[in-house]
Amino acid sequence: QVQLQESGPGLVKPSETLSLTCTVSGYSISSGYYWGWIRQPPGKGLEWIGSIYHSGSTYYNPSLKSRVTISVDTSKNQFSLKLSSVTAADTAVYYCAVVWFGEWYNWFDPWGQGTLVTVSS
Amino acid sequence: SSELTQDPAVSVALGQTVRITCQGDSLRSYYASWYQQKPGQAPVLVIYGKNNRPSGIPDRFSGSSSGNTASLTITGAQAEDEADYYCNSRDSSGNFYVFGTGTKVTVL
Numbered sequence: 333q334v335q336l337q338e339s340g341p342g343l344v345k346p347s348e349t350l351s352l353t354c355t356v357s358g359y360s361i362s363s364g365y366y367w368g369w370i371r372q373p374p375g376k377g378l379e380w381i382g383s384i385y386h387s388g389s390t391y392y393n394p395s396l397k398s399r400v401t402i403s404v405d406t407s408k409n410q411f412s413l414k415l416s417s418v419t420a421a422d423t424a425v426y427y428c429a430v431v432w433f434g435e436w437y438n439w440f441d442p443w444g445q446g447t448l449v450t451v452s453s
Numbered sequence: 454s455s456e457l458t459q460d461p462a463v464s465v466a467l468g469q470t471v472r473i474t475c476q477g478d479s480l481r482s483y484y485a486s487w488y489q490q491k492p493g494q495a496p497v498l499v500i501y502g503k504n505n506r507p508s509g510i511p512d513r514f515s516g517s518s519s520g521n522t523a524s525l526t527i528t529g530a531q532a533e534d535e536a537d538y539y540c541n542s543r544d545s546s547g548n549f550y551v552f553g554t555g556t557k558v559t560v561l
Binding site for chain 2: 368370377378379380383391393394427431432436437438439440441442443444445446
């Protein structure tokens, strides 16, 4: 079965770029599926950040679009998130997940365990 | 702000039935999916599509939809069902994904 694992720095300074990687096991990214990033500030709800197809097509949350880049590396079976010009408001647990969707539906499953990123000097 | 609205908290007596609702205009056109999240853990999908349960999710979880409201029902709530629950669907344009504001379920 597909398993996902997030990795990256747990502490990022304000104004710098947050970079995270999601490593996929049990499935080859190049075979298909959409892959997504979701985040959750401490004590708050979930927010979809963006999604990417194995071919590289991307879709971003309009509220974050100017700062987000999601990319895929099929040779490493990984996909990545970069969020630029971070502030304390970007402090959150960041999750990666498989995105399923059709004309009238979508869901995220499975999810990685999540990684906490704190923005602080 | 989220385009999908949920009640912040609901409580249910052990063994009774609780319905969690999610309201939003996009739900007139798109199905909602539902996630259970326990403290310190990643969300887990419990309902997707019209009313489908992933493997391993008990059949006491069910989903339904009417108009602009999607519902998750737990029939015969158990202590282990105490968690936060989030709905998810499209935004009003249908082009992006949004999550509901979340509902904390307490089992008494």
